[in-house]
Amino acid sequence: MAMVHxxxxxxxxxxxxxxxxxxxxxxxxxxxxxxILWNNENNLGASPKVAAAISAATDRLHLYPDPxxxxxxxxxxxxxxxxxxxxxxxxxxxxxxxxMLRAFFEGEDELLTCKGTFVAxxxxxxxxxxxxxxxxxxxxxxxxxxxxxxxxxxxxxxIYVANPNNPTGAMISRADLEQLIEAVPEHVLIIVDxxxxxxxxxxxxxxxxxxxxxxxxVITLRTxxxxxxxxxxxxxxxxxxxxxxxxxxxVRMTFAPSSIAQSAALAALSDPEHLARxxxxxxxxxxxxxLALHDAEYHxxxxxxxxxxxxxxSEEAAGQFVQNLLDRxxxxxxxxxxxxxxxxxxSTGTEAENELFIQGLNAxx
Numbered sequence: 001m002a003m004v005h006x007x008x009x010x011x012x013x014x015x016x017x018x019x020x021x022x023x024x025x026x027x028x029x030x031x032x033x034x035x036i037l038w039n040n041e042n043n044l045g046a047s048p049k050v051a052a053a054i055s056a057a058t059d060r061l062h063l064y065p066d067p068x069x070x071x072x073x074x075x076x077x078x079x080x081x082x083x084x085x086x087x088x089x090x091x092x093x094x095x096x097x098x099x100m101l102r103a104f105f106e107g108e109d110e111l112l113t114c115k116g117t118f119v120a121x122x123x124x125x126x127x128x129x130x131x132x133x134x135x136x137x138x139x140x141x142x143x144x145x146x147x148x149x150x151x152x153x154x155x156x157x158x159i160y161v162a163n164p165n166n167p168t169g170a171m172i173s174r175a176d177l178e179q180l181i182e183a184v185p186e187h188v189l190i191i192v193d194x195x196x197x198x199x200x201x202x203x204x205x206x207x208x209x210x211x212x213x214x215x216x217x218v219i220t221l222r223t224x225x226x227x228x229x230x231x232x233x234x235x236x237x238x239x240x241x242x243x244x245x246x247x248x249x250x251v252r253m254t255f256a257p258s259s260i261a262q263s264a265a266l267a268a269l270s271d272p273e274h275l276a277r278x279x280x281x282x283x284x285x286x287x288x289x290x291l292a293l294h295d296a297e298y299h300x301x302x303x304x305x306x307x308x309x310x311x312x313x314s315e316e317a318a319g320q321f322v323q324n325l326l327d328r329x330x331x332x333x334x335x336x337x338x339x340x341x342x343x344x345x346x347s348t349g350t351e352a353e354n355e356l357f358i359q360g361l362n363a364x365x
Contacts, residue, residue, distance in 0.1 A: 035353035053267035093236030109157035141168035169303025198227035285348035
């Protein structure tokens, strides 16, 4: 009997295999204190205004969402000093990226990026049959800007950079980003993923807002999943030239994000005080993490996100480090999936969680 053929690019993808649920691990280890620091989430949580907005939105569950998310796009545009035509939203910035692959790539077009960045980039490229040309990260686990410029070929349709990079935390400076934009041909799209934008701009005066450069071949990706604390709602957006944004809109799902997600994002934007508390907590946490890691003589990468990456030198040492902290109730991530099995990533959390990590670090050092 003939089987339904599954394309090779899909066969080659590895299904996401989540680990054990946190609750199950806590029970198995008999943990009384925990710090869940492995997903770069905002453990301070969402603004109280978000819960109120979600509750109010339940009256409209029988209605389709606004397909253009006009109110949300207008609020994002106002925040960024542009018109709504420069904005599109979707179910997380990951979904916007997927739309971009479908909207802009054809034939033998290639995506150029570095190894050791956000894994979803490689997954969505493969699922869309987009070839990816990957070069090594530069010194300090940074995007190699000169290497990217030198690697552009006639097949290069777009360059993806994450600023700061997940999982390494390294930042592209304004000077380096401007160098990339000036050196790359104008017909090559530059995708700048700024998922940690709100954190990064508070951590360095050299951190560039790529959208503010108003380059005709640059699209900026941002999200509500990090500093705004609504990862469970799945809302992300793109900022860019109107003709590029319109192309993305043409291929997005008609009714995304959901009405509840749109309401949650609007409420999150309406509470800048909560955002400021979140950013201040992260800035303080990174400072304390850095001091503790320095004192314990670990090799870490200065971070501009809400996490810090530690280089343990070997996959075995990294695995042991993760286990030693898990024994003490601290959940962190070994970076095998990112192609950095010798490294681990620790997200920042609440004050209590951050203290538990530092206590654990001191205990195993």
